[in-house]
Amino acid sequence: MPKxxxxxxxxxxxxxxxxEGLYALTSWSEITYxxxxxxxxxxxxxxxPFFLDMYWQRVLxxxxxxxxxxxxxxxxxxxxxxxxxxxxxxxxxxxYISGLLNAYLGLSPLVCIPIATVAGAVISxxxxxxxxxxxxxxxxxxxxxxxxxxxxxIVALSAFGGTEGISALDNLPNQWVEVYLILAxxxxxxxxxxxxxxxxxxxxxxxxxxxxxxxxxxxxxxxxYKIRAVFIAALIGCFGGAYLTxxxxxxxxxxxxxxxxxxxxxxxxxxxxxxxxxxVLGALLLTPLxxxxxxxxxxxxxxxxxxxxxxxxxxxxxxxxxFQRKYHQFELWEEV
Amino acid sequence: xxIIIYGTVxxxxxxxxxVGFTLVYGVSRVPxxxxxxxxxxxxxxxxxxxxxxxxxxxxxxxxSLLVASFLGLIIYRFVLIxxxxxxxxxxxxxxxxxxxxxxxxxLQGIAGFKGFIGPFYVxxxxxxxxxxxxxxxxxxxxxxxxxACFVLVAALWIFTHYTKMGLSLRAIAQxxxxxxxxxxxxxxxxxxxxxxxxxxxxxxxxxxLPLGNITAEMGYKVLIYALAVCIIGGLGSWVGxxxxxxxxxxxxxxxxxxxxxxxxxxxxxxxxxxxxxxxxSGLLGKQKELEERV
Numbered sequence: 001m002p003k004x005x006x007x008x009x010x011x012x013x014x015x016x017x018x019x020e021g022l023y024a025l026t027s028w029s030e031i032t033y034x035x036x037x038x039x040x041x042x043x044x045x046x047x048x049p050f051f052l053d054m055y056w057q058r059v060l061x062x063x064x065x066x067x068x069x070x071x072x073x074x075x076x077x078x079x080x081x082x083x084x085x086x087x088x089x090x091x092x093x094x095x096y097i098s099g100l101l102n103a104y105l106g107l108s109p110l111v112c113i114p115i116a117t118v119a120g121a122v123i124s125x126x127x128x129x130x131x132x133x134x135x136x137x138x139x140x141x142x143x144x145x146x147x148x149x150x151x152x153x154i155v156a157l158s159a160f161g162g163t164e165g166i167s168a169l170d171n172l173p174n175q176w177v178e179v180y181l182i183l184a185x186x187x188x189x190x191x192x193x194x195x196x197x198x199x200x201x202x203x204x205x206x207x208x209x210x211x212x213x214x215x216x217x218x219x220x221x222x223x224x225y226k227i228r229a230v231f232i233a234a235l236i237g238c239f240g241g242a243y244l245t246x247x248x249x250x251x252x253x254x255x256x257x258x259x260x261x262x263x264x265x266x267x268x269x270x271x272x273x274x275x276x277x278x279x280v281l282g283a284l285l286l287t288p289l290x291x292x293x294x295x296x297x298x299x300x301x302x303x304x305x306x307x308x309x310x311x312x313x314x315x316x317x318x319x320x321x322x323f324q325r326k327y328h329q330f331e332l333w334e335e336v
Numbered sequence: 337x338x339i340i341i342y343g344t345v346x347x348x349x350x351x352x353x354x355v356g357f358t359l360v361y362g363v364s365r366v367p368x369x370x371x372x373x374x375x376x377x378x379x380x381x382x383x384x385x386x387x388x389x390x391x392x393x394x395x396x397x398x399x400s401l402l403v404a405s406f407l408g409l410i411i412y413r414f415v416l417i418x419x420x421x422x423x424x425x426x427x428x429x430x431x432x433x434x435x436x437x438x439x440x441x442x443l444q445g446i447a448g449f450k451g452f453i454g455p456f457y458v459x460x461x462x463x464x465x466x467x468x469x470x471x472x473x474x475x476x477x478x479x480x481x482x483x484a485c486f487v488l489v490a491a492l493w494i495f496t497h498y499t500k501m502g503l504s505l506r507a508i509a510q511x512x513x514x515x516x517x518x519x520x521x522x523x524x525x526x527x528x529x530x531x532x533x534x535x536x537x538x539x540x541x542x543x544x545l546p547l548g549n550i551t552a553e554m555g556y557k558v559l560i561y562a563l564a565v566c567i568i569g570g571l572g573s574w575v576g577x578x579x580x581x582x583x584x585x586x587x588x589x590x591x592x593x594x595x596x597x598x599x600x601x602x603x604x605x606x607x608x609x610x611x612x613x614x615x616x617s618g619l620l621g622k623q624k625e626l627e628e629r630v
Contacts, residue, residue, distance in 0.1 A: 083428070133612075138567065145560055262431075301439040305432040309432045312419065
């Protein structure tokens with residue numbers, strides 16, 4: 001009886017012939033190998049609402065909002081080199097515009113949300129533009145200050161409902177629209193951003209992060225591209241804000257709260273910076289956790305920060321990058 | 337007259353708040369977002385030492401300043417040292433530390449304290465009473481703040497120009513590689529700068545806090561003022577920071593006198609945006625628009 005020799009085979013060797021990004025697919029198993037993680041994410045997200053009751057569907061919606069913010073943060077930090085500590089400003093701008101349109105002009109939420117998304121993004125970008133001309137930590141500082149200033153100004157002038165906020169805004173038509181609107185937004189922006197960072201514009205943005213002098217020497221305006229990138233991130237964030245006001249039918253100064261700035265950052269760092277999808281997964285894990293800890297009040301923020309600190313110091317690559325590596329290194333025995 | 341005197345007092349307060357932040361950033365290029373939280377923490381510790389352990393006021397202050405500088409040391413030694421050079425991670429990590437301290441303080445009900453909601457946490461002023469200067473009543477505490485600020489600036493000047501430690505701080509700030517070649521230990525210096533910066537935040541706290549209550553919200557406010565002063569003055573520039581403190585202090589005082597107190601924060605935002613538009617790197621900043629590579 002002939003002895004059968006066995007050897008270890010790595011699945012991704014034949015798929016990635018030359019590079020990480022160029023694939024050569026020769027069999028169904030290889031196609032499956034590539035598609036499986038993506039399909040699991042899409043199908044998992046889309047089928048999740050069927051298994052949840054009403055309360056946890058709401059939590060899923062909140063997780064979607066945090067996921068959107070995490071996408072924006074990750075995109076700005078890892079692909080443009082701008083650390084945005086003020087995700088709450090996007091939420092607040094989008095939320096307030098949408099809520100005010102609804103409260104004062106009586107527009108339907110389905111009209112308010114798109115208007116607020118664009119208008120909020122324009123405002124956020126205009127406010128952040130002065131900080132974009134410098135490199136370094138200026139952007140981080142200025143973006144950190146604006147949500148807090150927005151609160152001071154709203155309280156001081158008692159504009160737009162002041163500290164009380166405005167309640168009894170129109171909700172979205174029904175619960176399934178609510179859930180699937182945010183899930184669709186997350187998936188669409190995730191895959192569009194992933195596409196964007198590999199396009200020409202993404203290359204330029206990454207070049208700005210790595211060596212802005214070289215980009216400028218090529219005759220490309222750094223500031224214009226940074227403005228575009230901030231606008232994209234602000235669009236995503238403002239959609240989240242506009243959606244949030246109509247989800248809860250309420251707007252107030254807690255839209256500028258620290259939760260919206262810190263949780264997406266924690267989610268991104270936990271999921272893996274620079275992976276885009278990592279932030280979404282991190283948000284899907286952290287938001288239910290924070291719901292479960294609702295009784296502890298402010299201790300939640302301490303907890304996120306602690307997770308954030310542990311991950312950034314001891315596991316800076318994040319869990320998605322870790323699992324991705326393991327998946328790529330997956331080996332199986334084959335007979336020779 | 338009132339505007340001039342109280343404007344000066346306010347400006348000096350902003351300068352005190354900002355000087356620690358700008359020292360740390362100037363030396364180690366670490367934006368210490370934990371600045372505001374250390375400020376509140378020191379105030380709270382002093383309060384605890386006085387009211388729970390019944391120490392003498394002066395002893396309590398010295399003790400809590402020591403704790404603050406030790407805390408700065410620990411933050412650098414255990415967190416930031418692992419992240420040197422990664423700007424994104426440095427910012428996020430120090431921001432996380434800041435939130436842990438501040439939000440943790442908010443709920444020290446767990447740790448056996450009474451909680452910020454209960455009785456007001458107030459530090460007593462050093463000396464009671466007020467004095468009339470040219471017809472305006474100023475209490476002694478505000479005069480002490482002004483005097484302390486001048487002493488502090490002079491002391492820092494002497495420290496950084498005539499002591500070995502201070503010279504090594506400036507050396508690292510100017511040219512890290514050359515300084516390291518001459519035997520200055522970059523990490524030790526940065527650690528030192530963080531602990532001095534934290535002690536300065538604490539010093540500002542014990543000087544300024546007798547004017548009002550200690551609240552957790554104050555941490556954010558102090559951090560914002562420190563950041564605003566540093567942005568307007570130019571990050572890492574001390575003279576710029578002091579100049580900017582006076583600009584902001586008087587701008588806010590004048591606007592309050594003319595339009596009322598609600599416009600204070602609007603004026604602050606306006607000043608920051610204006611300065612960033614006209615002189616992006618601040619009044620005396622040398623931050624470049626492009627990354628410089630040798």
